[in-house]
Amino acid sequence: MRSTVQKEIQEAVAAYEDKPRDQWLFDYPAQVGLTGSQVWWATDVGIAFARMEEGFDSALKDYNKKQITQLNSLIHMLVGDLTPGDRQKIMTICTIDVHARDVVASLITQKVTNGQAFAWLSQLRHRWDEETKHCYVNICDAQFQFSYEYLGNTNRLVITPLTDRYRCYYFRASAKAGFPLPLHPKTRPLPHPSIHPYTSSLHPSLS
Numbered sequence: 001m002r003s004t005v006q007k008e009i010q011e012a013v014a015a016y017e018d019k020p021r022d023q024w025l026f027d028y029p030a031q032v033g034l035t036g037s038q039v040w041w042a043t044d045v046g047i048a049f050a051r052m053e054e055g056f057d058s059a060l061k062d063y064n065k066k067q068i069t070q071l072n073s074l075i076h077m078l079v080g081d082l083t084p085g086d087r088q089k090i091m092t093i094c095t096i097d098v099h100a101r102d103v104v105a106s107l108i109t110q111k112v113t114n115g116q117a118f119a120w121l122s123q124l125r126h127r128w129d130e131e132t133k134h135c136y137v138n139i140c141d142a143q144f145q146f147s148y149e150y151l152g153n154t155n156r157l158v159i160t161p162l163t164d165r166y167r168c169y170y171f172r173a174s175a176k177a178g179f180p181l182p183l184h185p186k187t188r189p190l191p192h193p194s195i196h197p198y199t200s201s202l203h204p205s206l207s
Helices: 002-018 021-027 030-053 059-078 084-109 169-177
Strands: 125-129 134-139 142-145
Touching: 002 021, 002 030, 002 125, 002 134, 021 030, 021 059, 021 084, 030 059, 030 084, 030 125, 059 084
Parallel strands: none
Antiparallel strands: 125 134, 134 142
8 A cells, every 4th residue: 555655646746747736636646646736835945946046036926826826726626516535635735735825925025035944944845756766754954754654535634833833743753853853043942742653653644
């Protein structure tokens, strides 16, 4: 099962640019589509930062407009005829898309101009490595290999300041990595969480 999920994610990431995203999503299972979308979100933000360094100052703003267009397209699909499974998949991706849009909007507001800024590095970022043929999840200095655990077509909680970064992913990643990750200077450290076999395991359910 894990090898199948891994293969599906590899194929989805490779095919992402072959057709519009709102068509591409229907070619793959929900978990694969969501993971592939997250991989390409991090990739597209990286591309925008690279363009900004080349002098295209509006690159991140342009990408944010693209995000809004993609999100509106999915929302429009939700008012149409969908199977229960496809509706759940689109709703889940919309939830993650809203957070991704807000992250980029925040980077623009903070005038972040490169990918080494803490505001970006502190985000949970997925990437696909063509050399190892694996998906990895990064946050700050920590990196974890995607576990390819099959999760099915499930929903996601709306991401709020209480479930984002330091209150959730940050400390779980810190516990899993075995060392404290760097904190933003203005962030007050919270107690280190006890390691639990479920909450400390960084797998797709945390994304």
